[in-house]
Amino acid sequence: MALRVYNTLTRRKEVFEPLHPGEVRMYVCGPNLYGPTHVGHAMSYLVFDVIRRYLEYRGFRVSHVQNFTDIEDRIIETAREQGTTIEALAARYIERFLREMDALGVRRATVYPRATEAIPTIIEIVQTLVARGLAYASDGDVFFRVSAFPAYGRLSGRSLDEMQAGARIDVDPRKEHPMDFVLWKAAKPGEPAWDSPWGPGRPGWHIECSAMSTAHLGPQLDIHGGGQDVIFPHHENEIAQSEGYTGTSPFVRYWVHNGLLRLTEGEEKMTRHLGNIITIREALDRYHPDTIRVFVLSSHYRSPTTWSEDALAAAARGAERLRTAVETAEELLTASAASPAAAGAPPASAQRGPGPGLGGEDLSDAAASARATFEAAMDDDFNTPGALAALFELASAINRATDAIARGREAPGPERRAALRRSAAVLRELGDVLGLRLASSVTPVQVAGLHDLARELSRERPDLFDPARLEAIPAPAADQAAGAGAAHAEALIRYIAEGRMQARRARDWATGDRIRARLQGLGILVEDTPTGFKWRVR
RNA sequence: GGCGACGUAGCCAAGUGGCAAGGCAGGGGUCUGCAAAACCCCCAUUCGGCGGUUCGAAUCCGCCCGUCGCCUCCA
Numbered sequence: 121m122a123l124r125v126y127n128t129l130t131r132r133k134e135v136f137e138p139l140h141p142g143e144v145r146m147y148v149c150g151p152n153l154y155g156p157t158h159v160g161h162a163m164s165y166l167v168f169d170v171i172r173r174y175l176e177y178r179g180f181r182v183s184h185v186q187n188f189t190d191i192e193d194r195i196i197e198t199a200r201e202q203g204t205t206i207e208a209l210a211a212r213y214i215e216r217f218l219r220e221m222d223a224l225g226v227r228r229a230t231v232y233p234r235a236t237e238a239i240p241t242i243i244e245i246v247q248t249l250v251a252r253g254l255a256y257a258s259d260g261d262v263f264f265r266v267s268a269f270p271a272y273g274r275l276s277g278r279s280l281d282e283m284q285a286g287a288r289i290d291v292d293p294r295k296e297h298p299m300d301f302v303l304w305k306a307a308k309p310g311e312p313a314w315d316s317p318w319g320p321g322r323p324g325w326h327i328e329c330s331a332m333s334t335a336h337l338g339p340q341l342d343i344h345g346g347g348q349d350v351i352f353p354h355h356e357n358e359i360a361q362s363e364g365y366t367g368t369s370p371f372v373r374y375w376v377h378n379g380l381l382r383l384t385e386g387e388e389k390m391t392r393h394l395g396n397i398i399t400i401r402e403a404l405d406r407y408h409p410d411t412i413r414v415f416v417l418s419s420h421y422r423s424p425t426t427w428s429e430d431a432l433a434a435a436a437r438g439a440e441r442l443r444t445a446v447e448t449a450e451e452l453l454t455a456s457a458a459s460p461a462a463a464g465a466p467p468a469s470a471q472r473g474p475g476p477g478l479g480g481e482d483l484s485d486a487a488a489s490a491r492a493t494f495e496a497a498m499d500d501d502f503n504t505p506g507a508l509a510a511l512f513e514l515a516s517a518i519n520r521a522t523d524a525i526a527r528g529r530e531a532p533g534p535e536r537r538a539a540l541r542r543s544a545a546v547l548r549e550l551g552d553v554l555g556l557r558l559a560s561s562v563t564p565v566q567v568a569g570l571h572d573l574a575r576e577l578s579r580e581r582p583d584l585f586d587p588a589r590l591e592a593i594p595a596p597a598a599d600q601a602a603g604a605g606a607a608h609a610e611a612l613i614r615y616i617a618e619g620r621m622q623a624r625r626a627r628d629w630a631t632g633d634r635i636r637a638r639l640q641g642l643g644i645l646v647e648d649t650p651t652g653f654k655w656r657v658r
Numbered sequence: 659g660g661c662g663a664c665g666u667a668g669c670c671a672a673g674u675g676g677c678a679a680g681g682c683a684g685g686g687g688u689c690u691g692c693a694a695a696a697c698c699c700c701c702a703u704u705c706g707g708c709g710g711u712u713c714g715a716a717u718c719c720g721c722c723c724g725u726c727g728c729c730u731c732c733a
Contacts, residue, residue: 347733
């Protein structure tokens with residue numbers, strides 16, 4: 121089945137065919153660097169990350185360009201307020217942005233061009249537009265002449281007349297037409313400026329994307345993405361500038377726009393100048409990246425979505441369910457591979473395969489059918505809720521199989537083991553297409569809590585918790601990146617959980633339950649199994 | 659005011675003409691020292707309201723109610 125993508129320009133789903141077979145050129149509007157990014161940005165970048173991952177899964181080679189807008193009114197204003205330069209401000213937010221994207225598992229773009237590095241290209245584009253009569257200079261500013269570009273308004277679906285009728289802006293008297301927009305702005309005293317044929321100035325608000333996309337991807341893009349709020353005027357203007365400059369149409373084959381995120385039902389979208397934001401950093405402090413992904417992917421990318429604690433909690437449990445299914449299956453395969461029973465001939469009952477009600481009878485088909493459902497959903501304009509449903513169904517099939525094996529207390533036959541292994545691998549693979557890690561991760565706050573708890577226990581119950589062993593646990597190197605402390609956390613948890621097991625073996629349930637409650641207070645769940653214990657992060 | 663999108667169970671959310679996916683929560687059961695996880699069973703005769711088209715509509719059309727987006731910086 122062919123991949124179909126909804127194109128904002130035509131308002132229809134269209135079969136996806138890139139300009140050059142097998143190769144996709146994708147440009148996603150990046151952040152304006154005047155402040156921290158919020159979960160609304162995260163949603164957009166997660167959506168396009170999944171689109172890219174799926175295209176690559178489908179065998180396309182993807183060139184993914186994401187710009188940084190590092191020169192613009194608000195940046196100048198903010199830098200001035202903070203007594204810093206636009207360069208320093210931009211550098212700070214770029215670094216933070218990339219760190220946050222990494223934490224969310226957003227794959228790095230192929231290139232991250234910056235507006236200030238594209239000034240010569242911008243000037244060349246503006247000059248060309250002026251030469252072709254598509255732009256005109258006035259007092260050091262240069263405006264785009266919308267009346268000279270007949271297709272203006274097509275993307276946002278309105279005519280120049282309609283736009284004027286609803287316009288709420290004061291018309292600049294220097295404009296020939298109220299909808300003409302600025303390509304180049306004359307510098308005011310004290311503002312950053314570059315020399316140009318029209319005097320010192322800086323780029324307008326939309327021209328940088330035309331310059332950077334053309335420079336890195338050529339005159340035609342396959343996919344151009346962003347939030348629905350940038351359809352007009354930003355993307356509308358980009359079409360006018362780019363096609364006016366290159367003379368090639370269409371500038372973009374598929375315009376893809378994600379729905380916007382709002383903070384509360386019935387309220388406006390989340391946006392920085394309204395102040396109703398949750399920063400990505402705040403979200404990452406509270407939620408596992410998989411939780412944020414499952415939340416975002418639970419609704420279709422074009423639907424408006426509401427950030428709610430309830431929805432995030434549900435997403436957290438859902439992500440956990442997928443993770444548990446894979447981890448349990450993998451542990452079971454590892455454990456049974458190590459046992460002699462699995463190496464030799466399994467009992468006849470296991471060889472015959474599971475009987476009715478034992479589950480697993482459909483396991484060999486489960487992986488294939490999950491993949492088919494997943495692909496059908498993703499092929500239909502990236503229907504991630506449908507794709508997630510396929511993963512949940514596969515997880516259920518895996519759980520039925522592991523449950524049957526655990527209940528049967530017998531080594532599974534080679535065929536069942538192979539089917540289980542395959543199913544778990546497919547769940548991981550398809551999860552990865554959605555950018556899901558399906559692995560626990562412990563936050564620095566939790567590690568600190570674990571440390572305190574371990575110390576406390578070794579002081580109170582040295583009989584169960586050997587202080588010498590605690591001292592022997594190596595602290596993680598200070599310069600290690602986030603996530604590298606995982607081994608350290610693991611060691612602390614094992615230390616605590618093993619002491620707890622000792623108490624339980626002595627049938628000291630009270631101590632065992634108390635420690636379990638303390639760990640749960642840290643967000644770490646310890647479960648007792650016939651063979652020992654398991655832990656995971658909630 | 660103009661243009662556009664949406665309204666599906668307690669919550670989140672797929673489904674765009676043929677008997678309502680999935681997740682969370684909830685109820686019952688199995689397992690467990692107790693839990694947790696997992697498994698089994700139950701949980702929308704109904705898709706904002708009212709009309710219409712059709713053998714048949716959550717899905718198409720009309721009107722109404724509600725919410726959001728864009729028209730201005732914005733992912």
